[in-house]
Amino acid sequence: MPIKIAIVEDDADVRVSMTQILERAPGCTCVGTFASGEDALLEIPKLRPQVVLMDINLPGIDGVECVRQLAPLVPGTSFLMLTIHEDSDSIFNSLAAGAAGYLLKPVRAAELLEAVKDVFAGGAPMTSNIARKVVHSFKRFAPTAPVTDNLSPRETEVLDYLVKGYSYKEVAEAMSISYGTVHTHIERIYKKLHVQSRAQAVARYLRV
Numbered sequence: 001m002p003i004k005i006a007i008v009e010d011d012a013d014v015r016v017s018m019t020q021i022l023e024r025a026p027g028c029t030c031v032g033t034f035a036s037g038e039d040a041l042l043e044i045p046k047l048r049p050q051v052v053l054m055d056i057n058l059p060g061i062d063g064v065e066c067v068r069q070l071a072p073l074v075p076g077t078s079f080l081m082l083t084i085h086e087d088s089d090s091i092f093n094s095l096a097a098g099a100a101g102y103l104l105k106p107v108r109a110a111e112l113l114e115a116v117k118d119v120f121a122g123g124a125p126m127t128s129n130i131a132r133k134v135v136h137s138f139k140r141f142a143p144t145a146p147v148t149d150n151l152s153p154r155e156t157e158v159l160d161y162l163v164k165g166y167s168y169k170e171v172a173e174a175m176s177i178s179y180g181t182v183h184t185h186i187e188r189i190y191k192k193l194h195v196q197s198r199a200q201a202v203a204r205y206l207r208v
Helices: 012-024 037-047 063-070 088-097 109-120 128-139 153-163 168-175 179-193 198-207
Strands: 003-008 028-034 051-055 078-083 101-104
Touching: 003 012, 003 037, 003 109, 012 028, 012 109, 028 037, 037 051, 037 063, 051 063, 051 109, 063 078, 063 088, 078 088, 078 109, 088 101, 088 198, 101 109, 153 168, 153 179, 153 198, 168 179, 179 198
Parallel strands: 003 028, 003 051, 051 078, 078 101
Antiparallel strands: none
């Protein structure tokens, strides 16, 4: 089954270009495109895409707020931010809102497709420069209490791997467990930490 993808982007040319890239790629299909966060909030919960490509600078509701509102409505969906902004606050706010990855425009076709497949597989695609800024942003907040108190040893081990940047498949291989078991552990981690995404779980682990 192809990966179902939705695009939220106010620039019509960029929207068309990304749609064409996705539709030409084997294993991908674009199920909807939206020019505003308001439209995305109305339609994406009905479409249930597996990956959403989200621009930050949208008219009206911006991409960060759109992800924050959408994430609880589509818990199985991964959000990938696409933006020209490289400042730490934009990155941190996007990931804390529920985004799983962060790419800078302009994005090459090969890079976009690789990121879509990566985030669908449980990864957190971003450039090394962005990753360094994410770690720096998280570390601005010193831990005050261990969030792992409510987690089982196995769940804590899974979370440790997520913090290190492992994909779900890599976690399964490292722990010698099935991909499905990793998903079960992650669902329990999200529930116990009261988060909806990998990035939020990592933020909780590093900040609280």
